Amino acid sequence: MLSVTPVLGLMLGLAVGIDYSLFILNRHRRQLREGLELHESIGLATGTSGNAVVFAGLTVVIALLALNVTGIGFLGLMGTVAAACVAIAVLVAVTFMPALLGLAGRRVLPRPLRERTVRPHERRPARAMSTGAAVVSLVAGVAALVVVALPALGMRLGLPDGSSEPQDSTQYQAYSVVEDKFGAGQNGPLLVIAELPERTQEADVPALQVAVGKEIVALDDVEAVAPVGTSEDLSLAAFQVVPTEGPSTESTEELVYALRDLTVDGEPDVHLAVAGAASGNIDISEKLSDALPAYLGLVIGLSLIILVLVFRSILVPVIATGGFILSVFAAFGGVTAIYQWGWLGDIFGVHTPGPVLSFLPTILIGVLFGLAMDYQLFLVSGMREAYVHGTPAREAVIEGRRAGRAVVTAAAIIMISVFGGFMFSHMAMIRPIGFGLAFGVLVDAFLVRMLIVPALMHLAGDKAWWLPGWLDRLLPNVDVEGAALERRHHVHEDERQEVGSAVGS
Numbered sequence: 001m002l003s004v005t006p007v008l009g010l011m012l013g014l015a016v017g018i019d020y021s022l023f024i025l026n027r028h029r030r031q032l033r034e035g036l037e038l039h040e041s042i043g044l045a046t047g048t049s050g051n052a053v054v055f056a057g058l059t060v061v062i063a064l065l066a067l068n069v070t071g072i073g074f075l076g077l078m079g080t081v082a083a084a085c086v087a088i089a090v091l092v093a094v095t096f097m098p099a100l101l102g103l104a105g106r107r108v109l110p111r112p113l114r115e116r117t118v119r120p121h122e123r124r125p126a127r128a129m130s131t132g133a134a135v136v137s138l139v140a141g142v143a144a145l146v147v148v149a150l151p152a153l154g155m156r157l158g159l160p161d162g163s164s165e166p167q168d169s170t171q172y173q174a175y176s177v178v179e180d181k182f183g184a185g186q187n188g189p190l191l192v193i194a195e196l197p198e199r200t201q202e203a204d205v206p207a208l209q210v211a212v213g214k215e216i217v218a219l220d221d222v223e224a225v226a227p228v229g230t231s232e233d234l235s236l237a238a239f240q241v242v243p244t245e246g247p248s249t250e251s252t253e254e255l256v257y258a259l260r261d262l263t264v265d266g267e268p269d270v271h272l273a274v275a276g277a278a279s280g281n282i283d284i285s286e287k288l289s290d291a292l293p294a295y296l297g298l299v300i301g302l303s304l305i306i307l308v309l310v311f312r313s314i315l316v317p318v319i320a321t322g323g324f325i326l327s328v329f330a331a332f333g334g335v336t337a338i339y340q341w342g343w344l345g346d347i348f349g350v351h352t353p354g355p356v357l358s359f360l361p362t363i364l365i366g367v368l369f370g371l372a373m374d375y376q377l378f379l380v381s382g383m384r385e386a387y388v389h390g391t392p393a394r395e396a397v398i399e400g401r402r403a404g405r406a407v408v409t410a411a412a413i414i415m416i417s418v419f420g421g422f423m424f425s426h427m428a429m430i431r432p433i434g435f436g437l438a439f440g441v442l443v444d445a446f447l448v449r450m451l452i453v454p455a456l457m458h459l460a461g462d463k464a465w466w467l468p469g470w471l472d473r474l475l476p477n478v479d480v481e482g483a484a485l486e487r488r489h490h491v492h493e494d495e496r497q498e499v500g501s502a503v504g505s
Contacts, residue, residue, distance in 0.1 A: 004429040013085030015418040019411040020053045020093035026407040050094045057090035060370025070291040134455040141452040145326045152332035158355030159281040161248045164428040188247025188278035192239040197269040200234045221251040247278035285358035309478045323448035324372045331440035368440045375449040379404040397457045412445035
């Protein structure tokens with residue numbers, strides 16, 4: 001298990017554990033203010049928001065477990081550990097949290113509100129969104145995300161070396177001493193293995209070593225070459241190759257590929273292979289890069305299926321998934337600009353820019369997918385609930401955003417605070433993960449879910465909720481927020497009567 005694995009589990013468990021409990025608490029507090037009896041409110045909050053928490057947590061768990069499809073063992077283990085932490089957070093939220101609410105009683109409310117009941121008709125009406133404002137919000141939000149995502153076009157993947165560690169760490173000091181006294185390449189020498197021709201005799205070995213060594217040293221970015229030895233059967237010869245620059249540089253990466261493609265003049269049967277920590281990191285990064293499109297496609301497909309089931313719509317899942325893609329690439333752009341290009345390096349402690357952590361994009365896709373679906377669920381489910389109860393589509397957008405914005409804002413701030421706290425970790429691998437998750441949540445919650453999605457929903461109007469009849473009959477009824485339970489509750493029937501009386505008077 002990588003040392004970063006339990007830290008990632010801690011990071012996610014802490015963030016979603018607070019968030020999921022907050023969703024239930026927020027619902028319970030609102031119901032208490034509206035006059036619901038304490039234990040009835042706890043049960044209803046657990047049956048509605050708690051149900052949504054289970055579904056939201058399930059999406060995060062699925063996305064994290066899907067990291068196993070990348071074929072990288074340590075990455076699959078990271079996803080499995082993180083998924084276990086999220087699953088435990090869900091269990092705590094729907095079991096321990098209601099028990100704590102029962103012990104706390106009405107003390108979960110501010111003192112002035114403990115004895116006062118707020119009826120639905122006392123709430124301030126939401127201010128309607130105009131079509132012009134929706135267009136401006138959409139264009140400005142998408143343009144901002146595209147600009148932020150532009151650095152991702154130059155993103156290069158790799159694994160950190162000692163130069164990325166904090167300057168007061170022993171790793172950085174050792175790396176710096178070796179670089180200063182012996183050259184940067186000594187921090188990541190390459191082991192090159194040459195397959196020798198069949199029936200090679202011991203007397204032939206020195207000439208073959210000289211021929212291979214000359215070809216290697218003629219390559220760009222090679223500082224030195226030294227023969228290490230041969231195998232007992234004289235089928236292999238080993239060489240140590242010292243690059244000109246450090247193990248995580250672009251020149252060393254190009255040198256590894258050049259060595260693997262190298263041919264030796266006059267010796268067509270000699271083939272080269274490259275090993276060592278530096279080339280191993282390059283190979284892992286390449287494999288992760290190759291697996292990234294397939295994993296992204298899997299997550300996007302999963303997103304569309306889940307959201308079609310939940311919202312019984314074609315356009316809403318497309319809008320939500322498009323917003324998720326914008327959030328992910330904006331997070332990639334932010335990470336690239338800071339950790340690869342060195343922008344704002346003094347603020348974020350990036351003294352030696354280098355490649356982006358090779359498994360960071362995959363981690364970001366998995367985690368941000370789950371969190372984006374959470375925020376989409378808590379905002380758009382309110383819009384759908386208002387719409388199916390007869391509210392015009394554009395007014396339903398306003399009602400849903402008003403109902404969900406407070407809890408989503410609080411949840412996002414908590415996530416950003418938790419993830420942001422890891423940006424200054426002493427571990428070089430953790431810092432970009434903390435920043436990427438914090439920045440991704442920031443743009444997804446406040447730009448995509450609060451700005452772009454409502455604008456698109458307003459512009460779409462009734463078309464946002466269109467679903468072909470044949471598909472509607474095939475899909476099961478997934479009542480994620482427990483709306484049926486809420487409608488059956490007698491308190492809500494009383495509230496509807498009160499609203500009707502208030503409107504009539």
